[in-house]
Amino acid sequence: MTPQMSPDQKREALWQGKLSPKDPQGNPLQFQSPEAEKKYKESVLRFKTAIEMEKLPDRVPVTIFPSMFPWKYAGMTVQEAMYDYEKCAAAFKKFILDFDPDVQWGAYAPGPGRFYEILDYKLYSWPGHGVAPDCCYQCNEGEYMKPEEYDALIEDPTGYFIHVYLPRVFGALNGFQMLPFFPGILEMYAVALNFIPFGLPPVQATFQALFEAGAEALKWISVIGPVDVELATMGYPALLGGFTKAPFDVLGDTLRGTKGIMLDLYRRPDKVLKAMEALTPLMIKMGINSAQATGNPLIFIPLHKGADGFLSDEQFKKFYWPTLKEVILGLIEGGCVPFPAAEGGYSSRLEVVKDLPRGKTVWMIDLTDMADAKRTLGQNACLMGNVPSSLLNLGTPEEVRAYVKRLIEVAGKDGGLIISNGAFFDEAKPENVKAMVEAAKEYGVY
Amino acid sequence: MSEQELIQAIADMREEEAVQMVRDMMAHDVKPAAILDAVRKAMDIIGERYEKGVYFLPELILAGEIMSQIVEILKPKLVESPEIKRYGRVVIGTVKGDIHDIGKNIVTFMLDANGFEVLDLGVDVPPEKFVEAVREFQPQVVGLSGFLTLAFDSMRETIQALERAGLRDKVKVMIGGGSVDEHVRAYTGADAFGKDAVAGVALAKKWIGVQ
Numbered sequence: 333m334t335p336q337m338s339p340d341q342k343r344e345a346l347w348q349g350k351l352s353p354k355d356p357q358g359n360p361l362q363f364q365s366p367e368a369e370k371k372y373k374e375s376v377l378r379f380k381t382a383i384e385m386e387k388l389p390d391r392v393p394v395t396i397f398p399s400m401f402p403w404k405y406a407g408m409t410v411q412e413a414m415y416d417y418e419k420c421a422a423a424f425k426k427f428i429l430d431f432d433p434d435v436q437w438g439a440y441a442p443g444p445g446r447f448y449e450i451l452d453y454k455l456y457s458w459p460g461h462g463v464a465p466d467c468c469y470q471c472n473e474g475e476y477m478k479p480e481e482y483d484a485l486i487e488d489p490t491g492y493f494i495h496v497y498l499p500r501v502f503g504a505l506n507g508f509q510m511l512p513f514f515p516g517i518l519e520m521y522a523v524a525l526n527f528i529p530f531g532l533p534p535v536q537a538t539f540q541a542l543f544e545a546g547a548e549a550l551k552w553i554s555v556i557g558p559v560d561v562e563l564a565t566m567g568y569p570a571l572l573g574g575f576t577k578a579p580f581d582v583l584g585d586t587l588r589g590t591k592g593i594m595l596d597l598y599r600r601p602d603k604v605l606k607a608m609e610a611l612t613p614l615m616i617k618m619g620i621n622s623a624q625a626t627g628n629p630l631i632f633i634p635l636h637k638g639a640d641g642f643l644s645d646e647q648f649k650k651f652y653w654p655t656l657k658e659v660i661l662g663l664i665e666g667g668c669v670p671f672p673a674a675e676g677g678y679s680s681r682l683e684v685v686k687d688l689p690r691g692k693t694v695w696m697i698d699l700t701d702m703a704d705a706k707r708t709l710g711q712n713a714c715l716m717g718n719v720p721s722s723l724l725n726l727g728t729p730e731e732v733r734a735y736v737k738r739l740i741e742v743a744g745k746d747g748g749l750i751i752s753n754g755a756f757f758d759e760a761k762p763e764n765v766k767a768m769v770e771a772a773k774e775y776g777v778y
Numbered sequence: 779m780s781e782q783e784l785i786q787a788i789a790d791m792r793e794e795e796a797v798q799m800v801r802d803m804m805a806h807d808v809k810p811a812a813i814l815d816a817v818r819k820a821m822d823i824i825g826e827r828y829e830k831g832v833y834f835l836p837e838l839i840l841a842g843e844i845m846s847q848i849v850e851i852l853k854p855k856l857v858e859s860p861e862i863k864r865y866g867r868v869v870i871g872t873v874k875g876d877i878h879d880i881g882k883n884i885v886t887f888m889l890d891a892n893g894f895e896v897l898d899l900g901v902d903v904p905p906e907k908f909v910e911a912v913r914e915f916q917p918q919v920v921g922l923s924g925f926l927t928l929a930f931d932s933m934r935e936t937i938q939a940l941e942r943a944g945l946r947d948k949v950k951v952m953i954g955g956g957s958v959d960e961h962v963r964a965y966t967g968a969d970a971f972g973k974d975a976v977a978g979v980a981l982a983k984k985w986i987g988v989q
Contacts, residue, residue, distance in 0.1 A: 343831075457877065467875045468926060590880055594836040595843060598791055641974060642835045699957065721927050721957040726965045755957055760925040 342667025346629040350376045350571065350665040353564055355437035364565045367674035369565030375434040379571060379750065383462035383669060383714040386690040388747045392740055394769050395716070399695070400468050400758035401439055409466045409754065411459035414445030417521045417555040424559055428568050430762075433769055434569045439559045443469075450545045452503030454571045456584060468758050473625040474650055475589035476500050479596065482603035485587075486610045494561060497587065504545075507538025554576040574622025575669065578656040579608035593637065597651060607657040616662030623668045630694065631663050645684075651708070653684055664692045669717050682708035697756040700736030706743040718754030725760050729767035736771035744776065750777065782815040788820035789827070791837055793844050800848050810852040817848055825891030829976050835880075838887050864895045866986035869911045870921035871899030872955075873932035878925035881955045881975075885921060888975040894982060903941035905932075912945050919982045920949045922968065925956040943965040950985040954978055
């Protein structure tokens with residue numbers, strides 16, 4: 333990757349990297365069979381073609397992007413999946429082999445339970461820590477950033493995260509509050525004064541916790557990461573390069589919380605706009621760095637507080653969309669494929685968000701009518717979805733097949749469609765999930 | 779300064795102005811009951827604007843904040859809470875295992891704005907707690923909220939618990955949230971599902987017989 337490359341060349345380089353995959357040592361990946369290699373390459377190409385919308389792929393691609401379903405399917409509790417990394421990895425592998433989607437998204441969803449414990453993570457409740465063993469982790473919404481802290485965030489987002497925000501959401505990072513002001517470390521004279529905090533017990537305790545947390549994260553990834561490599565050798569590519577967020581959601585989800593951000597729109601709208609401007613380049617950088625590190629082009633952007641019903645059209649256009657659009661365009665410029673998920677309904681937003689360059693993004697669609705989405709956003713973006721959780725959970729395989737068939741008719745005739753679930757799901761009838769994949773393969777041939 | 783101006787200020791989200799008006803009215807010995815009446819009328823307008831798609835979450839949340847600030851100012855002078863005409867009672871909560879509350883809070887706000895007495899049981903509410911609330915509060919309507927797919931089972935368990943307690947035919951049950959639809963309604967045994975807060979209010983009105 334050279335800086336002189338155009339955005340399209342950077343993106344093409346990432347896709348070509350996917351098509352000639354390497355193992356972790358940097359040697360060409362050894363597939364388990366010629367069939368696996370063929371399947372892998374066809375799947376990458378099928379996704380790439382569907383996303384770029386220039387021609388038709390061989391058939392409509394199909395994938396499953398679940399929440400805790402793979403582990404529930406294995407008969408495990410969420411708690412087991414979070415604490416037993418080996419079982420977590422094995423269950424995910426079996427899930428992919430049993431359901432046979434074109435592309436897989438990794439066994440990362442449960443995450444390392446022990447790690448959250450070490451850091452005393454307060455932002456979420458997880459099994460054994462606020463929710464039952466068979467429940468998915470859930471966010472504890474709150475005002476983790478106070479209204480009077482906007483200026484601190486705007487002036488120095490990184491400093492604000494280190495000194496204020498992180499110690500609030502991770503109990504064990506309390507010592508971060510005492511860390512020095514790093515840009516003040518300039519010259520030899522009295523430079524040692526800046527380092528006094530590192531000699532103090534609370535800071536040392538925080539670093540002790542960080543060493544432990546780091547070791548645990550490493551232990552987890554050394555079991556979960558190789559799943560992607562092994563599945564690739566069996567013909568199942570991973571395309572997920574990382575994630576980023578809409579600046580409005582950065583504020584509204586985990587800094588100010590829903591109540592805080594909604595009040596801010598009236599009480600301090602200028603601060604909200606300024607904070608989002610400050611966050612935008614960071615959110616772009618986060619996505620690009622992550623795609624470069626993983627070699628995977630797709631950068632996931634879960635969309636939350638801009639869905640139908642949350643904001644008026646005017647508020648969406650003023651507060652939500654401009655910086656999200658900037659993030660999306662910035663990612664495209666950096667050679668990534670932005671992958672927003674329009675969680676909930678997005679009907680009222682389609683006319684606004686369709687204003688994007690053609691063939692550069694893929695949108696996961698949840699409750700929005702796919703025919704409406706195709707007529708608008710779908711003219712410029714590949715759509716992925718939207719088999720409902722309720723249908724996967726409570727419907728019959730025949731109903732699922734009929735739903736997929738209709739999706740292909742209304743949204744897939746001229747390409748630009750990937751069949752998948754519409755929302756992240758924990759529970760489903762396995763035969764329904766199978767029916768989704770099989771129906772796409774059967775009805776989706778062009 | 780008139781009650782009409784206060785109603786407008788609240789309904790138009792002029793927070794500081796509205797709160798200052800209440801302080802001034804109290805200084806001029808306007809009766810707290812008259813102020814509360816104005817607040818209620820403003821909430822009616824806010825509810826209507828939400829139903830029409832003019833107002834959304836920011837306005838509902840801000841309205842709640844304005845209302846609690848006003849009540850705080852009135853409190854020392856409120857001898858008794860004024861009689862408010864209520865159409866009926868609703869018990870509402872997010873079902874067991876699920877701690878999502880945004881949707882439930884909007885429905886609660888809208889039911890309240892539409893003249894229902896609402897008992898909000900909060901989040902992660904076990905079936906027994908719903909049963910107990912139905913027995914004691916005697917609502918005509920029970921609203922079950924849930925965002926996760928896991929909530930489908932919790933909703934079903936809650937309705938079965940109402941059945942076992944002999945209370946199922948005393949209430950109408952509506953469900954909502956996440957991907958709740960007709961499939962989920964049939965599975966849980968609820969009487970109806972609502973796609974949004976407006977639908978929830980319409981169901982409660984229909985069942986209780988409010989025009």
